[in-house]
Structures are given as structure tokens and as C-alpha cells.
Amino acid sequence: MSGRCRSRRNIDGTLVSEVYGHPCALAVDPVEKKPLYHFHPGSKCLSIACTGCNFRCLNCQNHDISQAAPDEVGYYKLLPEQVVALCLEKQCPGIAYTYTEPLTYIEYVADTAKLAHEKGLWNILVTAGYVCSEPLKDLLPWIDAANIDLKSFSDDIYRKISGGRLATVLDTILTMHHAGVWIELTNLVIPGVNDDMEMIRQMCKWMKDNHLEKVPLHFSRFFPQYRMTDIAPTPFSTLSQAREIAHEEGICHVYLGNV
Numbered sequence: 001m002s003g004r005c006r007s008r009r010n011i012d013g014t015l016v017s018e019v020y021g022h023p024c025a026l027a028v029d030p031v032e033k034k035p036l037y038h039f040h041p042g043s044k045c046l047s048i049a050c051t052g053c054n055f056r057c058l059n060c061q062n063h064d065i066s067q068a069a070p071d072e073v074g075y076y077k078l079l080p081e082q083v084v085a086l087c088l089e090k091q092c093p094g095i096a097y098t099y100t101e102p103l104t105y106i107e108y109v110a111d112t113a114k115l116a117h118e119k120g121l122w123n124i125l126v127t128a129g130y131v132c133s134e135p136l137k138d139l140l141p142w143i144d145a146a147n148i149d150l151k152s153f154s155d156d157i158y159r160k161i162s163g164g165r166l167a168t169v170l171d172t173i174l175t176m177h178h179a180g181v182w183i184e185l186t187n188l189v190i191p192g193v194n195d196d197m198e199m200i201r202q203m204c205k206w207m208k209d210n211h212l213e214k215v216p217l218h219f220s221r222f223f224p225q226y227r228m229t230d231i232a233p234t235p236f237s238t239l240s241q242a243r244e245i246a247h248e249e250g251i252c253h254v255y256l257g258n259v
Helices: 080-089 102-118 133-142 155-162 166-178 197-209 236-248
Strands: 008-011 014-017 025-030 044-049 094-097 122-127 145-149 182-189 217-221 254-257
Touching: 014 102, 044 080, 080 094, 080 102, 094 102, 102 122, 102 133, 133 166, 145 166, 155 166, 166 182, 182 197, 182 236, 197 236, 217 236, 236 254
Parallel strands: 044 094, 094 122, 122 145, 145 182, 182 217, 217 254
Antiparallel strands: 008 014, 025 044
């Protein structure tokens, strides 16, 4: 029996990862693509992903790998030490675990991240932040930065669009921040779904109330994807209004993405 993420299987009562050492995607990216604008700007990172995700986002831009089972996608065979060696070969100062949900292959991330630190490399998580606190805390000593996708500030929208819960993501953001991980947040603004300006204002108030006003906030433009092809791209005016509200609520660093 496979799990919801499709990358784990119950074999005789033991939960086994089917993607450990089998990344389906490798690339060298600018760190700004994650997006991280205040963490080693101008540098590049080795991006790596395995299949799987514990969300079911209707707008997923990487659904061909995030919503796929391991045997449905081609993959490389790279153990953690080989990933680190490749990063050094490509002269990248760090590794980004990205494209899909890296917390679904957390053992592979942890083992690779530990070896990366030993070689003086940094580690980035690009995550939706849907994870239990115990394994997250075990991983964070090896993580230097993260971009967390805060999909909306409504639990109902989280349940309808992604199949998750808001509170868990908020806990992850605070846990990472308190652990000293450099974090930046991304909010993809989808017309008619999560573009209510009062909800965006409440999200920014939550950031300020939790001393996150200096955390960079990226409002990202939606384009029709996956199971949301009937919704038009986000108007630039909507993003501009969101940025204005964020500034009004005291958020120091606000950026517009996908524009």
C-alpha cells in the first residue's frame, strides 16, 4: 500500500521510501528562482527533487513529478555523497531541495544535507511546510534557508485547493524562524480563490504579530495550470494592491513574482 505522497510504501508493517537516492530532477538554478532574494543573492545552487507530495494542489505547476509515482517518471541514481560531489563539481555553494515536496523524502534530504554541511555547502528547502514538528526539528540543524509556500490565510481554501490545513503550515513557519533558519514566504495569488484583500491583510498582520515583519514576502502571479486551466492569470493590479497592503501592515520586504 502506497501513501498519499505516492513515494512511500507499507511493506510488512514498515514504511519505506521508494525514492531514496532516486532524484527525478536535477538542475543548476539561481538562488533567486527558489525564490530567495536575501540569502546569498547572485549565487547558484544545485536543485534536486524526487517524485511525491503530501498536497494535492489543483494549480500545481510541477504536477508531472509531484503527483506521480516513482515508477512513472525517469530518475537518476545518486546517493547523498554523490549529490554533494556533483554540487562541488558544478561549483555551486549549496543544494536546494525543491520542485516537489522535499519533506516527503526527508531521510534523503537529511542525509544529503549533513554531508553538504561537512563540505561547507549550505542547504535550502523549498516547501509547502506541511509536516509534523518532531521530524522537522530533527532536520532543521542542517537547513540554512527555506522558502515556504503560504498558499492562503484560510483553512477552508487550504482544504479545498491543496488538501491540507493552514495551522500546520503556520507552525512550520514559526518553528523554522525560531530555529534560526533564514525564511522567505511565497503567496501565489489566484483570482477568485485567495485574492481577497482583507484575508491578505490578516496574513500580514499575523506576520507582524509574530515578529516576521522582516521576512521577505513574495506575492506570485498565477497562470492557468493542471486542474485550474479555467482561471485567468492574476492581474498585475491585484498583486500591486497586495503589496501595498503588506507595506501598510509593516512588512519590510515585499516582492512581486512571475511578472
